[in-house]
Amino acid sequence: MDGFRAILFARPGLVMLQSRQGADLTSAFPDIAGAATGLGEALVLDGELVVPYEGRLHFGELQRRACHRCRSAALAAAERPAYLIVFDVLEAGGTELLARPYRERRAILKDLFARDVLAAPFTLCPATSDRQVALDWLDPAWGMVGIEGVVIKGGGQPYLPGKRAWIKVRSHRTAEGLIGGVTGALASPATLLLARYDALGYLRLIARSTPLSTATRRDLALRLHRADSDHPWQGRHFSVGWGTSGELEYHPVRPDLVAEFQADTAVDAGRYRHPVRFLRLREDLTPGDVPPFGN
CATH class of the missing domain: 2.40.50.140 (Nucleic acid-binding proteins)
Known part of the structure; x- marks a missing residue:
């Protein structure tokens, strides 16, 4: 997806949105931070930070959002709202899930959305085990809306911080x-x-x-x-x-x-x-x- 990879820490007394390189993006995205403050459960989420604009996920608008702080960040959030497309959950209810296989983490994540613990601006990333559906997602036409390809994950894989354990296939x-x-x-x-x-x-x-x-x-x-x-x-x-x-x-x-x-x-x-x-x-x-x- 045409966005920034980000980890969201949403715990009592602590909300932080962190980039893949470790930069603190919390103050730049008060819309995401504010929604995280209101979550009913302590969570650590892995996902893609995106900004929709003109019918697509717009990387340029996302970059501009990332440059704002304080009052200008709030104004930018009102003009160009951001979303976190969530594809993994690393901690839920105080329980660390890193060693759990991906299929279990995915089930927990789906349940969080089903129970409305997570709702907009959080979005569940689509996933499939159907090869033909995955091939359809690789159609270059998806690039027009900011979808660059698919990521392949093993259902039995634990979460391995700092390692490239997944395969990204670009269209x-x-x-x-x-x-x-x-x-x-x-x-x-x-x-x-x-x-x-x-x-x-x-x-x-x-x-x-x-x-x-x-x-x-x-x-x-x-x-x-x-x-x-x-x-x-x-x-x-x-x-x-x-x-x-x-x-x-x-x-x-x-x-x-x-x-x-x-x-x-x-x-x-x-x-x-x-x-x-x-x-x-x-x-x-x-x-x-x-x-x-x-x-």
């Missing part, structure tokens, strides 16, 4: 973009910077590729052309990664090659949040055949 799709720049050397490009033109004719960065194979580097080195002085990215700066401030070193290239790539469905404001995998050059397509930015 993927293929798309096209222009090669607007490269990292590394032009004679041996390391990664590609992919782009599309927007409605005003500006070349907009949409993704950075994962590292290229040696064979692909050799092939592209023969086809890429150094950018002319009028390249639209001359003097432009891009960050090293999503949400980071480091500056990416790259070489602009003539944007006349169309690349097909594979990506997951995490797209924010027209830009893919995670690196994409270069598949091939689409020599059957011209730059004018590439969909416009935002599509």
Whole structure:
């Protein structure tokens, strides 16, 4: 899901919403903290913090919510309410459940919702043991509403803090973009910077590729052309990664090659949040055949 992984501690005298990295998010999400204060049982919940907006789970709005504190956080909560999509319960009624198998923890969690101990802004994460249903959830169309894929858990698994004991399977799709720049050397490009033109004719960065194979580097080195002085990215700066401030070193290239790539469905404001995998050059397509930015 397009959100932040979070642990909610809701005990008498203590309510804390903690990110996966250990950051305290309580004051940034007073709507979640307030609902936790009113719970009738002491609970520790594991889930995904999300903010719905414009018909989807909106990562950008969630990030903006996370930046607010105090009065501005309350105003932001009223404007863009958050929800905690709960997929596990680690403690209930003073009893630690970490060693219990997941199927038992899931049954306890479902009972909490059935008894209305948990209600909005808490939502029970859907789960299935039906393979076809899980495959349906991997349809890339779910990416349009902020669902990135599925997580596979063993029914007999205990909860293992700090360990990647579950398998995340992301939904993927293929798309096209222009090669607007490269990292590394032009004679041996390391990664590609992919782009599309927007409605005003500006070349907009949409993704950075994962590292290229040696064979692909050799092939592209023969086809890429150094950018002319009028390249639209001359003097432009891009960050090293999503949400980071480091500056990416790259070489602009003539944007006349169309690349097909594979990506997951995490797209924010027209830009893919995670690196994409270069598949091939689409020599059957011209730059004018590439969909416009935002599509």
